[in-house]
Amino acid sequence: MAGYIGRHLTIHKTMFQVSVEETFSAGHALRGYKGKCENTHGHNYRVRVHVAGEELDSIGLLIDFSHLKKILRELIGGVDHKFLNDQPPFDSINPSAENMAKFFYEETSKKMLQIPNAPRITSITVWETDETSATYTPTS
Numbered sequence: 001m002a003g004y005i006g007r008h009l010t011i012h013k014t015m016f017q018v019s020v021e022e023t024f025s026a027g028h029a030l031r032g033y034k035g036k037c038e039n040t041h042g043h044n045y046r047v048r049v050h051v052a053g054e055e056l057d058s059i060g061l062l063i064d065f066s067h068l069k070k071i072l073r074e075l076i077g078g079v080d081h082k083f084l085n086d087q088p089p090f091d092s093i094n095p096s097a098e099n100m101a102k103f104f105y106e107e108t109s110k111k112m113l114q115i116p117n118a119p120r121i122t123s124i125t126v127w128e129t130d131e132t133s134a135t136y137t138p139t140s
C-alpha cells in the first residue's frame with residue numbers, strides 16, 4: 001500500500017527564471033537565400049537572455065540584472081552597427097537569427113563562467129523584427 005501511495009508523490013522543485021534584453025542595429029545578407037534577404041539589409045535586433053535556477057542569494061536574487069546586462073552589452077558592442085557577414089563567426093556561417101541566437105548563447109555562457117554561482121542560461125531569443133524571432137535552447 002505504501003508503495004502504491006509513493007507512486008503519487010512528486011517532489012516539486014521551485015524554479016526561478018529571469019531575463020534581460022538588449023537591442024542593437026546591424027546589417028547582414030543571407031548567403032544562399034533566394035529572395036530579398038540575400039541582398040544587404042539591416043535590422044534593429046533584440047536579444048533576450050533567459051537564465052534559471054533553484055537558489056536565490058542572501059538578498060533574494062537569482063542573478064543581479066546589472067551583471068547579466070553588462071555581459072550582454074559587452075557582446076553587443078562587437079556587433080552593433082557592424083556588417084555581420086564581416087564579423088566572425090558570421091564570415092563563415094550565415095548571420096541568420098538562428099545562428100545569432102546560438103552565437104549569443106555560446107558567448108554569454110563563456111562570460112557567465114566569471115560569475116560565481118551563476119544560474120544556467122535556458123534560452124536566448126533574437127528578434128529581427130517585432131514579428132520574427134529565433135530561439136536557441138541548449139539540450140544537455
Ligand SMILES: [Zn+2]
Nearest residue numbers: 028037043128
Ligand atoms: Zn535580415
